[in-house]
Amino acid sequence: MSKPMYRVFRQRMIVITLLISFVPLTLLGYTIYYGFAKAYCQRVEQQMTARVTACSQSLDLFLEERKVILSATAKSGSLAYYNDPSHLRELFETINNQTGGGLVDLGVIDSRGDHLAYVGPYSLEGFNYREQAWFNLVMAKGIYVSDVYMGFRQMPHFVIAVKAGDAAGDWILRATIDPEIFARIVTTAQTGKTGDAFIINSAGICQSPSRFNKKEILAPSGMDPSRFGSSTTVVKKTTQSGLRLVHAGKWINNDNWLLVVTQDMDENLPSFSDMKTEEITIFLIALLAIVVTTVVTTGMSVNKLQERDRELEELNAHLIQTDKMAALGKMAAGVAHEINNPLGIIATKAGWMRDLLEEEEFRKSDNFKEYDEALQKIEEHVERAGKVTHNMLGFARSMEPVMERVNINGVLKKTLEFLDHHAQINNIRINTGFDDAIPEIMSDRSQLQQVFLNIINNAVDAIEKQGTITVQTGKNAENLVIDIKDTGKGIPDTVKKRIFDPFFTTKAAEKGTGLGLSITYRIIEKLGGTIKVKSRKGQGTCFTVVLPLTLSKKTIA
Amino acid sequence: MEIKVLVVDDEIDFLETIVKRLEKKGLHTVGVTSGEDALIKIQEKYYDVILLDIKMPGGMDGLDALKEIKSKQPLAEVILLTGHGTVESSVEGMRLGAFDYVLKPAKFEELCEKIAQAYMKKADQDNKIRKANIQQLLRFPGRVFDQD
Ligand SMILES: Nc1ncnc2c1ncn2[C@@H]1O[C@H](COP(=O)(O)OP(=O)(O)OP(=O)(O)O)[C@@H](O)[C@H]1O
Ligand SMILES: [Mg+2]
Numbered sequence: 220m221s222k223p224m225y226r227v228f229r230q231r232m233i234v235i236t237l238l239i240s241f242v243p244l245t246l247l248g249y250t251i252y253y254g255f256a257k258a259y260c261q262r263v264e265q266q267m268t269a270r271v272t273a274c275s276q277s278l279d280l281f282l283e284e285r286k287v288i289l290s291a292t293a294k295s296g297s298l299a300y301y302n303d304p305s306h307l308r309e310l311f312e313t314i315n316n317q318t319g320g321g322l323v324d325l326g327v328i329d330s331r332g333d334h335l336a337y338v339g340p341y342s343l344e345g346f347n348y349r350e351q352a353w354f355n356l357v358m359a360k361g362i363y364v365s366d367v368y369m370g371f372r373q374m375p376h377f378v379i380a381v382k383a384g385d386a387a388g389d390w391i392l393r394a395t396i397d398p399e400i401f402a403r404i405v406t407t408a409q410t411g412k413t414g415d416a417f418i419i420n421s422a423g424i425c426q427s428p429s430r431f432n433k434k435e436i437l438a439p440s441g442m443d444p445s446r447f448g449s450s451t452t453v454v455k456k457t458t459q460s461g462l463r464l465v466h467a468g469k470w471i472n473n474d475n476w477l478l479v480v481t482q483d484m485d486e487n488l489p490s491f492s493d494m495k496t497e498e499i500t501i502f503l504i505a506l507l508a509i510v511v512t513t514v515v516t517t518g519m520s521v522n523k524l525q526e527r528d529r530e531l532e533e534l535n536a537h538l539i540q541t542d543k544m545a546a547l548g549k550m551a552a553g554v555a556h557e558i559n560n561p562l563g564i565i566a567t568k569a570g571w572m573r574d575l576l577e578e579e580e581f582r583k584s585d586n587f588k589e590y591d592e593a594l595q596k597i598e599e600h601v602e603r604a605g606k607v608t609h610n611m612l613g614f615a616r617s618m619e620p621v622m623e624r625v626n627i628n629g630v631l632k633k634t635l636e637f638l639d640h641h642a643q644i645n646n647i648r649i650n651t652g653f654d655d656a657i658p659e660i661m662s663d664r665s666q667l668q669q670v671f672l673n674i675i676n677n678a679v680d681a682i683e684k685q686g687t688i689t690v691q692t693g694k695n696a697e698n699l700v701i702d703i704k705d706t707g708k709g710i711p712d713t714v715k716k717r718i719f720d721p722f723f724t725t726k727a728a729e730k731g732t733g734l735g736l737s738i739t740y741r742i743i744e745k746l747g748g749t750i751k752v753k754s755r756k757g758q759g760t761c762f763t764v765v766l767p768l769t770l771s772k773k774t775i776a
Numbered sequence: 777m778e779i780k781v782l783v784v785d786d787e788i789d790f791l792e793t794i795v796k797r798l799e800k801k802g803l804h805t806v807g808v809t810s811g812e813d814a815l816i817k818i819q820e821k822y823y824d825v826i827l828l829d830i831k832m833p834g835g836m837d838g839l840d841a842l843k844e845i846k847s848k849q850p851l852a853e854v855i856l857l858t859g860h861g862t863v864e865s866s867v868e869g870m871r872l873g874a875f876d877y878v879l880k881p882a883k884f885e886e887l888c889e890k891i892a893q894a895y896m897k898k899a900d901q902d903n904k905i906r907k908a909n910i911q912q913l914l915r916f917p918g919r920v921f922d923q924d
Pocket of ligand 2: 673676677731735736
């Protein structure tokens with residue numbers, strides 16, 4: 220996976236984890252809240268229904284009381300009697316005293332509509348009501364309760380009028396009701412900060428002030444009374460400003476008026492916006508904890524994953540490399556064998572020619588020297604080619620080590636013996652510093668010999684003439700350490716990077732194949748060790764081979 | 777006495793030349809290209825040293841040929857010619873009674889050296905046997921001649 224892919228993966232994990240933790244929680248919270256809200260709404264509705272019922276009963280009682288008193292009085296008295304203002308005043312005061320007030324004034328009107336007698340704050344004697352709607356209705360029906368209206372007084376009021384008849388003809392006893400007292404009863408049904416109670420008539424006109432709607436008497440209430448049935452009805456409505464209003468209504472006054480109790484459903488319902496700061500803080504801290512935990516754990520697992528993937532990739536690359544090298548090794552071995560046979564033949568043929576050249580007649584030939592030189596070249600190059608195939612086979616054979624107990628000091632001594640003669644010729648001193656306490660290790664003796672031979676051969680080549688090679692062994696807690704130092708020409712930094720590459724050489728074609736160190740590197744890797752080089756141009760080189768004291772699982776596998 | 781050498785190698789070019797060179801050195805040399813032919817040859821004649829290529833494609837494998845030869849002519853010394861890939865088989869061959877092995881491509885001088893050593897060993901062996909036979913003939917049971 221590439222870097223951005225890990226980022227996308229990490230983001231996805233975080234989102235999914237957060238969703239998984241939040242969605243059920245939110246659903247649960249919502250369900251609980253919803254259940255609670257529903258129960259709460261039902262309670263509110265019940266309470267409102269109860270209130271509206273109680274209040275409507277009081278209002279009907281209030282009206283009924285006055286209607287009964289007025290009609291009883293009218294029926295038992297006579298026009299002549301009440302036409303006397305002192306009698307009328309007596310009646311007015313009696314009623315108001317007995318019923319706790321409520322009448323503003325009291326008047327007597329004859330069948331022609333003339334106002335005959337009047338007790339009250341206004342002076343209405345002499346007015347004629349024939350043209351007024353209520354007058355005609357009371358004459359027709361016998362008893363009548365008006366809607367609230369302005370009338371001659373230019374004050375909102377409503378009247379209760381009863382018709383009576385005696386010898387002198389029909390007459391009307393009419394009382395004006397104080398809308399204030401009436402409204403006071405209505406307001407008993409109001410609750411809370413926003414609760415409202417008011418009366419409207421069948422046309423939706425306010426018959427009492429509405430506190431919530433800020434509507435005065437006689438203003439249109441904006442409500443549709445037809446939505447309310449004959450018994451107590453609950454109507455829900457959402458206003459434009461988002462308030463959820465509940466209206467409970469009951470018809471009163473012989474279905475002429477509608478008592479409406481209104482309440483904001485959400486007023487007492489706890490909502491999220493009502494949460495206290497500490498609750499919000501706790502909630503936010505919890506939220507933060509969840510988010511942080513999610514991000515951290517996700518980050519950790521994605522990092523782990525990334526690491527795993529990288530390890531796997533490395534392992535894969537290593538396996539592929541090993542495969543490649545094995546294939547290369549097989550091929551090298553095949554090629555070397557194929558070349559070895561013809562080389563052998565060429566060598567013997569050349570030898571045969573040399574044998575013949577020894578004979579007298581050839582020796583005398585003019586071209587003897589030419590033949591001899593040509594043969595020498597053939598032999599030389601056969602040897603050179605032989606060296607290549609030899610190294611290639613060594614390379615191929617570095618593939619599978621054969622483990623046995625090996626004494627490293629012993630192997631080094633053997634290797635140095637090989638080179639002793641050559642070193643002496645070139646004036647090269649060989650110093651050894653062997654630590655006799657190093658233990659035997661499990662390794663491949665012949666491959667190690669090849670390793671040391673390659674390194675020391677290179678050292679000899681680097682010195683050319685006159686110099687010192689120092690070979691030292693030692694150990695630390697886990698490894699054997701072998702240092703091979705020379706005072707040769709050193710390795711320039713540009714070359715250093717490539718010395719372990721197959722076929723990389725700085726030597727003349729007949730001297731180096733460039734396989735020595737690549738074989739060395741592979742062998743040491745196979746044996747579970749490492750090889751490092753330190754070198755300064757012109758000052759010499761030190762190769763350090765580190766071999767494990769005990770084989771790790773990796774090496775065995 | 778002439779040293780008799782048998783060379784067994786499937787590579788004819790190599791075989792021919794090596795035979796010629798050994799002849800020129802004064803060795804009585806015969807070349808064959810397979811293990812089977814070698815077995816026929818040793819039935820016909822007695823050889824002191826046998827040069828045997830260990831890896832021969834098709835037919836009899838070098839090590840099998842070695843076993844056969846050793847069972848038929850136990851006194852003939854066998855020098856194995858081996859490539860890099862067959863060094864392990866050569867070691868096995870030594871255990872089966874080969875005198876030595878030479879890595880191909882072999883230097884002719886080295887080869888001659890090895891043949892000489894093998895012949896010396898064989899001759900020595902022959903001597904011992906001859907002496908033992910004489911002892912037997914003279915009926916001196918129990919007496920041992922000092923040989924070295
Ligand atoms: N001790 C050393 N001092 C200086 N240069 C070195 C030394 N060892 C190795 N090198 C450099 O590293 C190169 C690669 O070495 P390597 O042994 O792989 O090949 P080579 O010696 O050139 O050929 P081959 O070993 O196959 O005959 C050498 O050509 C040389 O330039
Ligand atoms: Mg080298």
